[in-house]
């Protein structure tokens with residue numbers, strides 16, 4: 001039996017906004033950011049949703065019903081709700097997914113693929129984003145296999161340098177049938193619009209000249225190009 005009084009650490013709920021990256025780029029979506037992550041990526045841009053002390057001070061405990069009610073207040077006509085983090089797969093979101101569906105929302109999830117949950121099978125889009133060497137994490141690619149049969153599965157790798165690109169090639173070569181996105185890495189301290197466009201040019205050229213990556217989709221973080229490195233966009 002599901003416990004509808006259970007709460008989740010919610011860092012932020014906002015929207016609708018234009019999704020700036022990955023398979024849903026350009027789509028209107030709400031965002032629900034859950035606190036907690038089993039990784040500590042060197043370039044994480046959401047550490048406020050990762051470090052336990054920060055999660056404790058930045059989050060509000062909300063039930064699934066309260067989350068859905070907040071989304072309905074924001075805009076019930078925007079169909080997509082993107083569940084992000086941190087790693088949302090740390091949490092048991094079965095009730096939330098059911099309630100989102102009952103309310104007419106479609107769930108999209110972003111996770112690094114370290115933890116599998118059955119509720120992922122009821123999401124309309126699952127973006128698995130294994131972390132490349134520049135993250136400092138030692139990503140175990142064998143955990144990804146479990147995700148491959150999910151409806152709406154896609155893979156996304158962030159690329160900062162040549163080592164990341166080699167990792168991305170490896171991931172795509174292992175699972176060539178899964179839609180595959182390459183995203184330029186964004187250094188919050190150093191990057192601005194011009195440097196990000198240069199990186200996009202570099203990454204596009206690499207993909208265009210590499211037969212292994214001939215079906216990869218190369219994307220910027222659209223929201224960063226439009227608004228800079230800001231929260232809530």
Ligand code: SF4
Nearest residue numbers: 037039040041044086
């Ligand atoms: S997996 Fe994502 S949320 Fe977690 S530390 Fe890495 S970049 Fe941050």
